[in-house]
Amino acid sequence: xxxxxVSKQRPTEEPARRAREPARRAREPARSVRATGRRTPGWVMxxxxxxxxAARYLKSSRRDAYxxxxxxxxxxxxxxxxxxxxxxxxxxxxxxxxxRSDVLARTPHVEVELPAxxxxxxxxDALLEALAAETRAPKVEAARVxxxxxxxxxxxxxxxxxxxxxYTGTLPALFSQTEQEVGESxxxxxxxxxxxxxxxxxxxxxxxxxxxxxxTLTPMGPQPRLIAQRVAGTFQRGQxxxxxxxxxxxxxxxxxLFGARLQRIELHSTGLEEALDLAAVVKGHLPEGSRIATWQxxxxxxFFALKLEKRLMFVSVFLIVPVAAMAxxxxxxxxxxxxxxxxxxxxxxxxxxxxxxxAFSTLGMTLAGSGLVVxxxxxxxxxxxxxxxxxxSPPGDVYxxxxxxxxxxxxxxxxxxxxxxxxTMASTAYAARRAAAAxxxxxxxxx
Amino acid sequence: xxxxxxxxxxxxxxxxIEASEVFKAYRDGERRVEVLRGVEMKVxxxxxxxxxxxxxxxxxxxxxxxxxxxxxxxGQVRLAGQELSRLDRKEQARFRNRHLGFVFQFHRLLxxxxxxxxxxxxxxxxxxxxxxxxxxxxxLLVEAGLEDRLDHFPNQLSGGERQRVAICRALxxxxxxxxxxEPTGNLDPTSAERIFExxxxxxxxxxxxxxxxxxxxxxxxxxxxxxxLENGLLT
Numbered sequence: 305x306x307x308x309x310v311s312k313q314r315p316t317e318e319p320a321r322r323a324r325e326p327a328r329r330a331r332e333p334a335r336s337v338r339a340t341g342r343r344t345p346g347w348v349m350x351x352x353x354x355x356x357x358a359a360r361y362l363k364s365s366r367r368d369a370y371x372x373x374x375x376x377x378x379x380x381x382x383x384x385x386x387x388x389x390x391x392x393x394x395x396x397x398x399x400x401x402x403x404r405s406d407v408l409a410r411t412p413h414v415e416v417e418l419p420a421x422x423x424x425x426x427x428x429d430a431l432l433e434a435l436a437a438e439t440r441a442p443k444v445e446a447a448r449v450x451x452x453x454x455x456x457x458x459x460x461x462x463x464x465x466x467x468x469x470x471y472t473g474t475l476p477a478l479f480s481q482t483e484q485e486v487g488e489s490x491x492x493x494x495x496x497x498x499x500x501x502x503x504x505x506x507x508x509x510x511x512x513x514x515x516x517x518x519x520t521l522t523p524m525g526p527q528p529r530l531i532a533q534r535v536a537g538t539f540q541r542g543q544x545x546x547x548x549x550x551x552x553x554x555x556x557x558x559x560x561l562f563g564a565r566l567q568r569i570e571l572h573s574t575g576l577e578e579a580l581d582l583a584a585v586v587k588g589h590l591p592e593g594s595r596i597a598t599w600q601x602x603x604x605x606x607f608f609a610l611k612l613e614k615r616l617m618f619v620s621v622f623l624i625v626p627v628a629a630m631a632x633x634x635x636x637x638x639x640x641x642x643x644x645x646x647x648x649x650x651x652x653x654x655x656x657x658x659x660x661x662x663a664f665s666t667l668g669m670t671l672a673g674s675g676l677v678v679x680x681x682x683x684x685x686x687x688x689x690x691x692x693x694x695x696x697s698p699p700g701d702v703y704x705x706x707x708x709x710x711x712x713x714x715x716x717x718x719x720x721x722x723x724x725x726x727x728t729m730a731s732t733a734y735a736a737r738r739a740a741a742a743x744x745x746x747x748x749x750x751x
Numbered sequence: 752x753x754x755x756x757x758x759x760x761x762x763x764x765x766x767x768i769e770a771s772e773v774f775k776a777y778r779d780g781e782r783r784v785e786v787l788r789g790v791e792m793k794v795x796x797x798x799x800x801x802x803x804x805x806x807x808x809x810x811x812x813x814x815x816x817x818x819x820x821x822x823x824x825x826g827q828v829r830l831a832g833q834e835l836s837r838l839d840r841k842e843q844a845r846f847r848n849r850h851l852g853f854v855f856q857f858h859r860l861l862x863x864x865x866x867x868x869x870x871x872x873x874x875x876x877x878x879x880x881x882x883x884x885x886x887x888x889x890x891l892l893v894e895a896g897l898e899d900r901l902d903h904f905p906n907q908l909s910g911g912e913r914q915r916v917a918i919c920r921a922l923x924x925x926x927x928x929x930x931x932x933e934p935t936g937n938l939d940p941t942s943a944e945r946i947f948e949x950x951x952x953x954x955x956x957x958x959x960x961x962x963x964x965x966x967x968x969x970x971x972x973x974x975x976x977x978x979x980l981e982n983g984l985l986t
Contacts, residue, residue, distance in 0.1 A: 349868055349884075349885070353875055356875060361863065364863040645857075646859070646861050649859040649861070651844070653872060653873050653876055653920075654844045654845060654848020654851075654877070655876050657841075657844070
């Protein structure tokens with residue numbers, strides 16, 4: 305080795321040795337390099353400087369037990385937060401999708417409320433004719449006349465406030481039922497919710513009285529209109545409490561209760577989006593004083609509540625990520641602090657502040673990104689397992705679901721990834737700026 | 752980078768380092784400490800000079816100022832024809848990378864990089880081709896007698912070997928000026944002698960203008976010229 309040969313030189317031999325050295329060394333390189341175990345530097349050295357530094361610092365952070373622990377804490381925290389978010393949001397998405405489909409199945413696509421005195425059937429026929437002539441109009445799959453009004457139902461001295469729906473033909477969408485739910489029914493009469501029937505011990509053919517708030521003038525003064533009806537069948541109540549207040553009666557019974565008021569036309573199109581277009585076209589063909597509402601208008605409150613619920617859940621569960629990001633800041637600050645001299649030396653060697661900032665940002669984002677990927681994977685796999693094996697089953701007699709469905713939505717995943725990356729990017733910026741701001745004087749000062 | 756015209760020496764060669772009327776002071780609480788009080792220094796290209804002086808005389812401060820690491824309060828410093836005060840932070844970094852090499856008392860090698868990679872770093876910072884940078888680094892390390900230590904990390908090297916790697920790193924981009932601040936100060940006499948020899952050898956072969964700050968009068972006497980820094984003045 306050169307080192308040994310140099311140490312053996314005596315001062316008197318120095319000039320001669322120094323004269324011989326260049327020639328000797330010029331002959332040696334090839335042999336010497338071959339003698340080493342490695343002839344090429346690590347692939348990392350081919351990376352741009354910020355990545356090169358980040359890769360090596362990431363590797364070195366694994367050797368330091370404390371930094372390693374904090375890195376695990378930061379990455380694990382982010383993974384936990386992300387997994388929790390994916391699970392919560394997919395659970396909510398599943399529940400909301402179920403609720404939405406149930407509600408929409410019971411909601412007309414477009415509902416037109418006609419002014420008092422109009423002949424609803426005639427308006428409906430004229431409307432269908434006009435729509436048939438409109439080339440741009442979406443297809444109308446069904447159009448029916450309804451009466452909707454509020455009244456009371458009396459059974460054996462008890463009364464309940466109900467919404468009375470007068471219909472023709474089959475039960476309207478408001479009472480949409482599965483085959484199992486239909487059960488036995490009479491040809492004509494009143495349909496009440498199964499829940500109400502059970503509570504009041506109503507059976508098929510039981511007598512109930514419907515009372516209208518619109519009085520009839522008699523010689524003895526205004527008297528309430530009272531119509532007796534037989535229970536013709538029951539329907540399964542919907543997923544919200546409001547449906548148990550609804551009853552369905554034949555249209556002529558509703559007319560007798562409310563007169564030529566509260567008449568509506570219910571329209572169904574080929575789809576929800578088409579229904580919105582249909583509403584826009586229908587608007588121009590209605591008598592003055594008519595009011596039109598789409599499925600969106602009819603459920604605005606519910607949809608808003610669902611959206612709000614999801615956002616609030618997102619914000620509250622996302623709080624795990626900032627806590628983990630604080631650990632990330634600690635890791636990076638610790639690394640910057642422990643590598644102070646190295647950073648200063650890099651400055652002295654001419655590394656640009658931008659490169660050092662990027663190196664530590666990359667390091668932070670690598671840790672955060674790992675947490676994001678691990679957490680996202682855990683969340684998606686967890687949601688799949690929970691849904692597939694129906695692992696969360698609420699009591700059937702209390703809730704309307706036999707299991708909680710989980711639906712992983714790409715938009716949710718994007719929102720989670722975006723929010724996590726933005727937050728962790730902001731967190732890493734602090735340490736990265738500290739690394740970039742340091743001047744090279746410290747490296748020299750310690751001399 | 753701004754370029755300026757260069758002065759020449761009496762024999763027509765360029766001045767590699769020109770410092771004129773350089774003043775530098777620091778605040779120490781309420782007290783103002785004048786470290787450099789009108790330093791004048793001119794070093795020819797390829798020359799090896801030593802700067803000696805008692806502790807606290809401002810040798811390191813002078814090196815900071817010469818190395819574009821700190822700006823003087825007053826006066827001018829021109830290195831390789833470049834007036835340093837005209838450079839912004841980014842340009843200073845670029846200038847240090849391309850024109851200056853530093854060797855410190857403590858090697859300041861990056862512990863996560865092996866010897867070869869440490870020597871490659873200035874080249875990679877300059878954005879040069881990795882294979883060429885590696886080739887140059889390897890040849891320098893072989894010149895320094897470290898052919899068996901290319902893939903050794905700093906903690907696997909002796910103090911002398913580390914300092915040799917640090918010298919190779921400083922010379923890897925063939926800088927115009929090498930600034931060495933007590934490069935042997937942390938070594939035992941034998942290792943210190945070896946390092947100094949290497950420095951002389953490489954300096955002579957590469958023709959690098961070198962400013963060596965040292966306490967060791969014996970080592971300083973082996974340099975071409977000796978500057979003494981006392982009371983803020985260079986004589």
